[in-house]
Amino acid sequence: PDPLTLALGMPKAELHVHIEGTLEPELAFALARRNGITLPYADEAALKAAYAFDSLQSFLDLYYACADVLRTREDFYDLMLAYLKRAAADKVIHVEVFFDPQTHTARGIPFTTVLEGLEDGLAEGLARYGISGRLILCFLRHLPEEECLATLAEVEPWLERIHGFGLDSSEKGHPPSKFVRLFARCRELGKPVVAHAGEEGPPAYITEALDLLGAQRIDHGVRAVEDEAVLARLVREGIPLTVCPLSNTRLCVFARMSEHTLPRLLAAGARVTLNSDDPAYFGGYLNDNIRAVQEAFHFDAATWYRLARNSFEASFAKATEKAGWI
Numbered sequence: 487p488d489p490l491t492l493a494l495g496m497p498k499a500e501l502h503v504h505i506e507g508t509l510e511p512e513l514a515f516a517l518a519r520r521n522g523i524t525l526p527y528a529d530e531a532a533l534k535a536a537y538a539f540d541s542l543q544s545f546l547d548l549y550y551a552c553a554d555v556l557r558t559r560e561d562f563y564d565l566m567l568a569y570l571k572r573a574a575a576d577k578v579i580h581v582e583v584f585f586d587p588q589t590h591t592a593r594g595i596p597f598t599t600v601l602e603g604l605e606d607g608l609a610e611g612l613a614r615y616g617i618s619g620r621l622i623l624c625f626l627r628h629l630p631e632e633e634c635l636a637t638l639a640e641v642e643p644w645l646e647r648i649h650g651f652g653l654d655s656s657e658k659g660h661p662p663s664k665f666v667r668l669f670a671r672c673r674e675l676g677k678p679v680v681a682h683a684g685e686e687g688p689p690a691y692i693t694e695a696l697d698l699l700g701a702q703r704i705d706h707g708v709r710a711v712e713d714e715a716v717l718a719r720l721v722r723e724g725i726p727l728t729v730c731p732l733s734n735t736r737l738c739v740f741a742r743m744s745e746h747t748l749p750r751l752l753a754a755g756a757r758v759t760l761n762s763d764d765p766a767y768f769g770g771y772l773n774d775n776i777r778a779v780q781e782a783f784h785f786d787a788a789t790w791y792r793l794a795r796n797s798f799e800a801s802f803a804k805a806t807e808k809a810g811w812i
């Protein structure tokens with residue numbers, strides 16, 4: 487088979503997907519009806535027409551607005567199971583799913599409603615599709631660190647069920663250095679830490695995420711190529727980058743796929759993985775990202791094997807689990 491067919495059919499791990507970003511317009515309207523909520527769009531077509539973003543913030547405004555339809559444990563279950571069905575179709579066998587509890591608790595949804603619904607979905611996804619899943623709790627960086635510390639204190643009773651911690655939302659103006667105390671506490675609790683950095687923000691934010699937060703993976707990191715020293719360090723230390731190609735083009739980080747830094751990151755020897763980020767909003771799931779990348783760059787089979795292998799190696803799965811996949 488040709489390299490694309492091989493890549494589409496390879497077992498893979500997905501390490502950068504926001505569960506709120508898997509909310510398809512169809513499900514958004516179904517949940518709005520079920521919960522008696524009126525979305526500020528007439529129908530699914532009108533909502534889809536709003537998916538024309540010019541920046542991360544323009545996307546986040548819509549992403550947070552749509553999340554308002556998520557109210558009950560069943561809603562979070564339906565959301566997770568719909569994502570896992572799509573992931574299974576793309577040969578994803580392990581996922582580390584981001585969720586943003588502050589988006590929900592700020593609306594009065596109890597943290598347990600969110601956590602239990604997502605866990606119900608993961609359990610059913612394991613039973614139906616054989617996908618192993620973990621939850622990574624992301625803090626919203628546009629909020630004050632004090633609020634994030636309060637959120638962390640609130641979720642401590644459920645710590646065993648949270649695999650790790652991350653940092654997402656508006657990057658520019660909210661550098662990792664704003665959250666030193668928060669992530670020190672996360673590490674003190676024995677959890678792995680990841681952070682979005684170098685998506686819209688400068689390479690210096692990648693350095694801060696590593697040095698000040700102790701991030702074990704960098705989410706996006708695609709602007710690392712702008713600073714030779716930062717890129718060399720990522721390579722030397724084998725820091726995984728969870729790259730999301732369709733996200734980057736949809737949010738105008740790059741004007742077109744052919745301008746994406748993915749080939750330069752790979753050529754430098756960075757430990758790159760491919761991911762979908764917010765697939766409902768950015769034009770597709772993991773295999774859609776692979777198709778778009780292959781259309782632009784025509785990678786060979788060895789590169790696709792490497793990317794799939796990287797996804798397992800960079801995961802937070804146990805060494806015994808990894809040994810079964812690689």
Ligand code: HPA
Binds near residue numbers: 507654656657763764
């Ligand atoms: N960047 C930052 N925050 C996010 C993203 C992203 O790509 N998706 C969902 N929240």
Ligand code: ZN
Binds near residue numbers: 502654682705763
């Ligand atoms: Zn993301």
